[in-house]
Amino acid sequence: MPGREILKIDNLSVAFRTEAGLRPAVNGVSLSLVSGEILGLVGESGSGKTILSLAAMGLLPQNAVVTSGRVEFAGADLLTARPDVLRKLRGKRISMIFQDPMASLDPVFRCGDQIVEAILLHERMTRRQARERALELLQKVGIADPARCLRSYPHELSGGQCQRVMIAMAVACKPDVIIADEPTTALDVTVQKQVLNLLRGLNREIGAAILLITHDLGVIYEVADRVAVIYHGDLMEEAATADLFAAPCSDYTKALIASMPSASAPQSRLPVITRDGSGMISSAAEDRPAAKPKPAINGASEPLLHIRDLTKSYWVRENALATPRAFRAVDNVSLAIPPRSTLGLVGESGCGKSTLSRLVMRLIEPDDGAIEFDGRNLISLGREEMRAARRDMALVFQNPYGSLNPRQTVTDLVAAPIDIHQGGRDREAAVAKLMDAVGLPRNAMKRYPHEFSGGQRQRIVIARALALKPRLLICDEAVSALDVSVQAQVLNLLQDLQDEFDLTYLFISHDMSVVRHVSDMIAVMQKGRIVEAGPAGEVFDNPKAEYTRTLLSAVPKIGNADPIALEAH
Amino acid sequence: MKTFLPFRHPLVLVSLLVVTTVLGIALVGPVIAPHDPLAINQNAVNQASSTQYLLGTDEFGRDILSRLLVGIRPTIMVAVISTLIAAVGGTAFGIIGAYSRPVMAFFVMRAVDIMLSFPAILLALLAVGFWRSGIASLSVVIGIIFIPQFARVAQSATLQVIRQEFVEAEHAMGARYLRVVFKAILPNILSPLVVQGTLTIAAAILLESGLSFLGLGIVPPEPSWGQMIGTARGYLNQNPMYVVWPSVCLAFTVLAINILGDALRDHLDPRLREN
Incomplete structure (x- = not known):
């Protein structure tokens, strides 16, 4: 059933209450998440991408004020929904994967108990059934020895394994939407690849829409179907992944792609994102002051x-x-x-x-x-x-x-x-x-x-x-x-x-x-x-x-x- | 131009006033006392407030107000001196216990443990046996008693700080031991120490009354706040206000010191300092 719109963020603006008045964090962003797709949300730190994802979970912090817009999910506005309504949705229909898997698992409980807990909160089944379900889930997320993993405490597992446990918890109740906030940032590249493959596989299998938030354009390129770029709380661009990388429309996206080291010749000067007085964003690579010639590196020169x-x-x-x-x-x-x-x-x-x-x-x-x-x-x-x-x-x-x-x-x-x-x-x-x-x-x-x-x-x-x-x-x-x-x-x-x-x-x-x-x-x-x-x-x-x-x-x-x-x- | 901190926070201003008043009275207390704090009046025992005795009288008919005013000086001196001793000694032990060679740290912290397990009363009796009773000996004994608590707080805070990269950066730059202690560690463990200090001041005042009982420090009939609270507990039925007055004075002084301590802590931390 692809093409069904599940989560709709409509003209959302969020601001923070500070002593100097309201400081805007997100300005009039509209996004929609279609079932079965992976939507990548890219932005740098402070761009408002995390606030956007928290709003989608109805988890905005106390000092945040929604100044306009709504977040529609299953016919309800998550921003105004009552706490008990939200509680039923969270975990069951919308679930979240956090950045630091080690920190988001409770260190004093066994991993198995945490997954079982997540299942029992939303499903009517016995503890034994939930345990079997947990075992299945761990198998599905590619953990080599699920029975041992169920008995383990988070600190006994590696970062990649912890993130798999988190993913298992997130998909435990077959949610419609998974929000993944920088799910691979704390992981090594080889582990990151496995986790991304896993996310994509699960997305195909259970048909959940994934909102993937990251600062890493490479990750987006690998897994996302569509990309939204956010900068200073403004949505700069939204396009299919291939189109965005082939022909970025907004200046910011162009500048962002250009500033990646892999996009420039080695040891050249990297273009830097600049913003002039009128708010125009451009990517400028000023020339390096004439470099002194490097002494030739050969076996004869004495190493320092x-x-x-x-x-x-x-x-x-x-x-x-x-x-x-x-x-x-x-x-x-x-x-x-x-x-x-x-x-x-x-x-x-x-x-x-x-x-x-x-x-x-x-x-x-x-x-x-x-x-x-x-x-x-x-x-x-x-x-x-x-x-x-x-x-x-x-x-x-x-x-x-x-x-x-x-x-x-x-x-x-x-x-x-x-x-x-x-x-x-x-x-x-x-x-x-x-x-x-x-x-x-x-x-x-x-x-x-x-x-x-x-x-x-x-x-x-x-x-x-x-x-x-x-x-x-x-x-x-x-x-x-x-x-x-x-x-x-x-x-x-x-x-x-x-x-x-x-x-x-x-x-x-x-x-x-x-x-x-x-x-x-x-x-x-x-x-x-x-x-x-x-x-x-x-x-x-x-x-x-x-x-x-x-x-x-x-x-x-x-x-x-x-x-x-x-x-x- | 920044306004002077207390004027931006009414609470801090009030606290500052309370503490200055207390210190001022410590200086001039005996002069402004309406009665002789030691004069016994057998006809007016355990009286409530009256025009003659504003705050009533104690079990010997002595004027409570006068005893409060005169009692400030020994109370404050004992509290401040003993807290200073505990803070300096305890912080030194704590930093050494966390940031030195493991053998050294082990022995220092075990020494602190021994002090912690040593009964305060026994230490006090020892001091009475060897020393002339007075404010100095009392302050030293109370100071030593509170050293282990400071050491524990300082040690755990130091353990957290030395794990941070800026301490490693100091090592990488070739900093000597004392530079690391004074530039990197001490400023960063100050907040819990300030809190511990304000708590210790209050505890020292109360402990002083207990130790006065053993004849160490302020010997009756000379008045002190802690001693007054201790005695008044026995006369709750006859004169309930007897315990209230010194307790209220003590509570407000300690509260004021606490607020000032917090303000000081915030002021010392550039991240919390308001510009």
Whole structure:
């Protein structure tokens, strides 16, 4: 019965009550969800996509006000429906899958009990029958050992398995509509692929319409039938997936697609979304200031950082009674980074790439191996010598919200390395210069981190890392927490800074397209080992290791995202 | 230009007034007291309010108002000094217990556990045996008694803070131990400590009355609030207002301190600070 309209959002406007009056979050958005289809809703953080999905569930927060419009489902307006009506609909006819599967399952109940609970709330059946149904569902969502999974607590399962349990709960009562809010954002690419396939399969099988909310255009391209693009609470465009990617109509969509690293040539400057005074959105890729020629990377040039046979094991035990065994987080890793080049390190979560970055900084002591930095073995250094050696290397963290002390002003934050190593000499002047270098206004110096957006915070982190003109910058998932358009700005900044300060990067990421964009050399890591390393183009175009091929094929790609084709529009 | 914080919040302003009044009276209390707080009047025992005795009299016919006014000074001094001792000592123990080498942390936290299991009365008796009774010894004993609670709060807060990336960032920059403690940890564990501090002030005032019983600190007939509440409990039938007056004074002072503590906490946190 395709074509039946199930959920209809009609001219919906939502605003938040603030002290300064109403702040609009969603402006007059109309969408309709047809049975059996997957509608992708794309937008960056703060665009109002989550608010829209909450409105569709009747779950708007207390301080949100609906200023106009209605959400029609099964003949009722969900915005004005009574709580008991909503309760009957939720879970039974509309269900939701959340972003972080680990956080949305209750940690103190077994997974099986949680699914059974969801079934018993809406269906008249015995606990035993519900349990059988749960077992069936877990089989259906592709869990290898459903009986064991029923008995497990959420923390005993992996992120992908937890998300499967969540999906099983969501489809337990054969709902008409499933709202999936960033269902794969917290998962690895290979797991993401499995979960997306599962969602699409279930969509075919039970015929539920899925509203898939995501910031990742690749995910949309892979699974959605239709796409709606939302920006600052306004619906920019709605089209069939193939049409949208082939010929985006709105400027914002064009700019958004263009700012994806996979849409541009590697190491080129990424177009950035700009909005001029009249609200016109455009995608601008200003030319890079003439880049200094890179020194040729050949075997003869002495590497700045040379890691040899680095090993770190942790003692882990399966349960409290088991004998502990060694888990090799980093296993015999050897890498060399020539000066003024970028080594990209890719791998999935838990592969040991973050441990490796901490080992290089000696924040964790390695068991074995050597870390040669500029000809000196860092491992042989004493406490004070190592402290002094930290001047030359800096770490940029993944989470710009966690890596800045909320109690310090930007000046204090950025000047921290100067305070530590130079007793705070000329800190104000140095910070002012750094603010210019990373493109932040000077009046930001007196403010606190919470007053900045994610991208701006990451600029503060980068400014701090550059304070003492280090030679090596380790970027641990430095852009993973950022929106595509902000990510493009930060990647551009990193490239400019490499030219300006002759930096060497160890760029760690799980995102293949980002790594491809920035790296000269790429190393692929799996279970603590480097399975493949080589020049970026070679690794991507002609992968040798089986694992690299698996990773590459799992990345959601936009088929015809050819930069030339895009520019033609 | 920002207006001074209390003037934007009436509650904070009132609290500030209460605390200043209390502190002012602590200074001039003996001068403005209408009667001699120690003068016994056998003809006016356990009286209700009258024009002669505004708040009535106690079991010896002493003027309650005068005893309240004079009793502020020792009460406040004991409360503030002991809270400071507990806060400084407990926070230091707590931070060391969470952020130092595991062996060191283990011994510090076990020492805190031993203090926690040590009966307050026994500690007080020990102090009485070795020390001259007075406000100083009383404050030290009460301070030590409250150290473990501060240490526990500081330790759990520190454990949360050091897991955050900005502490790792400090390490990566080569920061020394004390810099990490004072720049990264201390400012971020301040909120629970301020709350614990305001609670401790109130608890210290009440504990003081119990310990005065053992002859430590403010020895009767010298008045103090805690001691007055303790004694008045025995005369609830004869003069119910006897227990009410010191309790009301104590409650309002503690409430005012609590509100000021919260305002201070909000003011210290840039995320909650209003611009």
